[in-house]
Amino acid sequence: MKETTSHSQTTELPLMEEFYTIQGEGYHSGRAAYFIRLGGCDVGCVWCDVKESWDAEKHPYTPVSEIVENALKSKTDFVVITGGEPGMYDLSTLVDELHTHQLEVAIETSGAYAFSGNVDWYCFSPKKFKSPVEEAYERADELKVVINHPSDFDWAQKHAEKLVKSNCKLFLQPEWSKEERFLPLIIEFVKEHPQWRVSLQTHKYMNIP
Template identity: 55%
Template sequence: MRSDRGKESSEKGGTALPLAEDFYTIQGEGYQTGTAAYFIRLAGCDVGCPWCDAKYTWNIHRYPVSAVEKVIGRAAASGAPCAVITGGEPLMHPLVPLTEGLKANGLQVFLETSGTHPLQGEFDWICLSPKRQAPPLEEVFQAADELKVVIGNAEDLLWAEQCAARAGKSCRLYLQPEWSRFAEAVRLITEYVKAHPQWKVSLQTHKFMEIP
């Protein structure tokens, strides 16, 4: 649900956004696993996954808006080749000034989204992680470079196939075990990928490495 803080960021045209945190690390999931990346995690989410590992970002009122030019400056100074805009749900906010500024400083720009809001901004890679309780918009399905579906049970595999049918032909397909049900999910995913090799496995390697 949008809040007054979200409206404040919109009124500023995206020149200031509610920032939960930003830091330089290694991408731990999906197609870009192992890539050095500057993470920009925005606050606010209207999807609310029960297993989310970033629930601290949901309450947008906890985080003051930050000038995007300062965030861009930190990302550029880090030496990272790319920036990952994530959340929360980053598409709740106007992202054009942030993405334009990052690209102007030579960074590739990646987006991680549940796809529940229209796309805005310029991205080199879009990772769509769809959720059954809040299905993505069609435009995000079609724009996604990567589909990353979190799997906790067999019903999630059916949902993954429904999402894959809506994605573009060139979209890369990943199944990722729900961390809280890791052992069971890995067994399901292993057998499923063996039988359906168009899918690949995504692991949250940053958790094994114990890095942010």
């Protein structure tokens, strides 16, 4: 079984899928992006729409060099590493090689693990199912909270209060299956708390990955 904890050099990663698309969520919404989705997750969100990513052993361990080569075949200047939970792995080699080719690199993570890799953009999306580490509050460039229950608004505020970077972007995003219920509430909340912004899963409206 391959290494699944941070801070040990990793030259192969469990690759679930990779694709060139438009970022649909958060700060970089609307931007062309090459997605690298890694397998493996122990956070266990009940509403996760990629539960097939959870078991890392179901996805081929792929050389970092091959992953980078595939990204370079696209016209991208922006790579998003997601999962699963990508923070389970040492991503320093992958990030460094992407940077060698002048690609901007972002990660989307629950913040449940200490993170390795000098990414350009750290999207912190905490989940109630596994507590984040303190480092996540220090590194976050973007806080994206999925609203699945009325109590999530206060929960989001508590996370925002712990952020270190004063310019961290704050987003509230309705859980897709409950958008009709929660989007109106999010809109009103953002109007009352304008430091927050609304995030929608626009890729689903565009019917793209």
